[in-house]
Amino acid sequence: MTIPGNAIYRWGIFPLWLLLSATVFFRSPIPIDETRYLSVAWEMWLRGDFLVPHLNGQAYSHKPPLLFWLIQAGWGLFGVNDWWPRLVGPLSALVNLLLIRKLAEKLWPASIRVALLAPWILIATLLWTLFASSTMFDILLTGCVLLGMLGVLEAMQGSALKGFAMVAAAIGLGILVKGPVIFLHVLPTAVLVFVWVRRPLVYTRWFGCLFAAVLMGVLIALAWAIPAAIAGGEEYANAILWHQTADRAVGTKIHTRSLFWYLPFLPMFLFPWLFWPGFWSGLRGSRFFTDSGLRFCLVWLVSTFVVFSLLPSKQVHYLIPMLPAFALLVARLVAQAETTPRSLVTELILPALFAAIGVFLVLLPRVPGLSRLNWVQTVQSDWGLSVLGIAVVLAVSTGYRRKLSVAGISTALVAAIFVGFIFFFRYTGLAYDLRPAALQVKAFNEQHIPYAFVGNYQGQLNFLGRLPEPLPIVQPDQIVNWAAQHSDGYLISLEKDKPVEAFYWQPHREYWLVFRGAGQAEKVKPL
Numbered sequence: 001m002t003i004p005g006n007a008i009y010r011w012g013i014f015p016l017w018l019l020l021s022a023t024v025f026f027r028s029p030i031p032i033d034e035t036r037y038l039s040v041a042w043e044m045w046l047r048g049d050f051l052v053p054h055l056n057g058q059a060y061s062h063k064p065p066l067l068f069w070l071i072q073a074g075w076g077l078f079g080v081n082d083w084w085p086r087l088v089g090p091l092s093a094l095v096n097l098l099l100i101r102k103l104a105e106k107l108w109p110a111s112i113r114v115a116l117l118a119p120w121i122l123i124a125t126l127l128w129t130l131f132a133s134s135t136m137f138d139i140l141l142t143g144c145v146l147l148g149m150l151g152v153l154e155a156m157q158g159s160a161l162k163g164f165a166m167v168a169a170a171i172g173l174g175i176l177v178k179g180p181v182i183f184l185h186v187l188p189t190a191v192l193v194f195v196w197v198r199r200p201l202v203y204t205r206w207f208g209c210l211f212a213a214v215l216m217g218v219l220i221a222l223a224w225a226i227p228a229a230i231a232g233g234e235e236y237a238n239a240i241l242w243h244q245t246a247d248r249a250v251g252t253k254i255h256t257r258s259l260f261w262y263l264p265f266l267p268m269f270l271f272p273w274l275f276w277p278g279f280w281s282g283l284r285g286s287r288f289f290t291d292s293g294l295r296f297c298l299v300w301l302v303s304t305f306v307v308f309s310l311l312p313s314k315q316v317h318y319l320i321p322m323l324p325a326f327a328l329l330v331a332r333l334v335a336q337a338e339t340t341p342r343s344l345v346t347e348l349i350l351p352a353l354f355a356a357i358g359v360f361l362v363l364l365p366r367v368p369g370l371s372r373l374n375w376v377q378t379v380q381s382d383w384g385l386s387v388l389g390i391a392v393v394l395a396v397s398t399g400y401r402r403k404l405s406v407a408g409i410s411t412a413l414v415a416a417i418f419v420g421f422i423f424f425f426r427y428t429g430l431a432y433d434l435r436p437a438a439l440q441v442k443a444f445n446e447q448h449i450p451y452a453f454v455g456n457y458q459g460q461l462n463f464l465g466r467l468p469e470p471l472p473i474v475q476p477d478q479i480v481n482w483a484a485q486h487s488d489g490y491l492i493s494l495e496k497d498k499p500v501e502a503f504y505w506q507p508h509r510e511y512w513l514v515f516r517g518a519g520q521a522e523k524v525k526p527l
Helices: 005-011 013-026 033-047 066-078 083-107 112-123 126-131 138-157 160-178 181-191 203-232 234-251 263-269 277-284 292-310 316-337 349-362 381-401 406-432 435-446 476-485 518-523
Strands: 451-454 490-495 504-508 511-517
Touching (some): 013 083, 066 083, 083 292, 112 316, 126 263, 160 181, 292 316, 381 406, 476 518
Parallel strands (some): 451 490
Antiparallel strands (some): 504 511
16 A cells, blocks of 8 residues: 555654664764753753753853753653653754644745645744754754744734744744754844735834744843842853853854855755755745745745854854755745656765765775874774765665656665764764763763863763762862872873873864873873
């Protein structure tokens, strides 16, 4: 019996999401970001302080608490464990997939096909896919952005009260996820309403309600921020109320990049859809002037990209919340062009590109420049051959059906990411698995052996080792004095070169995590 196409797209997204989510069980928490956020949640749990996050004994002002609260909620139900924090990211991704379907229904109520395609396109947009299982803030923030966009459309098409209440909730939750950056994702599209709406609008009422929604959202966030500022002290209050907002956005020197830094990455961010002829054939037949939904998505996509390009601080994952706009755009264009005949040769372009990636992975140890990386030297052909096998299956199914489907592309991409995670973390070994080092520190604790980390510590070991107290820190100029006072102790440092001899060492991303006895203090060379 043949399963109807709409049934596949309606229900098949869930097993595909499960496959993507399963990647979290084939790797350990990734240093430095994931291990740091887990340690913040762990210290919050130890202290019983759910108002002011702490990292290694110090108030942690870099991120608001919602992600940490979600981890606490799971630990409260199931006890402290490793698996619940790993599921927070995938569950947030599932919320993204459900909300983008609702948003597509709102944008194009007469086309159920677009609503069915949109989650499949989002789940296989490479940048989103890579971060969908991470214990970070961006996928969770994307859910808030989608809620805000749903509210904007509801305010325009249905109930203004309900719509702007959703916008307020999205802003409040977004601030609690990652700070006022939520404004940069939601407000440009709401403010540029005159671009994507072609009917008369009372602008004074619209902008007045929008201002009220922003105010309500800020009040939601302040319900946490004001008590936290009082409890955390003046320095913490200044950090969360100013430094982590306007000061960090405009005057920061963290991750400072050029104006056009994002542009070369766009083909990777939007892979594979940007390389699919089906997308371009839909674009040629698009009706931007008559389709307000397409204009809405274009305003959302372009305004977000421009705003974040203008900001000095740039990281690839900052753009994740704009990817649903691209997915909705692709879904609409593809749905309109599904009946347009295309040659088999053009349909095989993407399978050929997948095959080329497989060949590249096979040859990875021989690629100039990359071959110098420690983990690349351990790469074997099985990774590339697996991707090549996925490409062959995609090509054969395309040839059999004489057409390349969205479901086929998405399944191939998610399957490739799944095997990619497995092989990457197998090849990198301990470089991305700090559990052995954390257990060594835990053993020091249990045996009452003194130890200290030299230099800049990012909380990598606290949760993994279930450390009950902050890890002691010494600065490089304090090494000799510390060693003299703790002759039976150990110094832990992050170093550029592999040590010749030490008590314990293991790779830490591109560096080395080294444990030396106090008697070797003169050999400690921290970064």
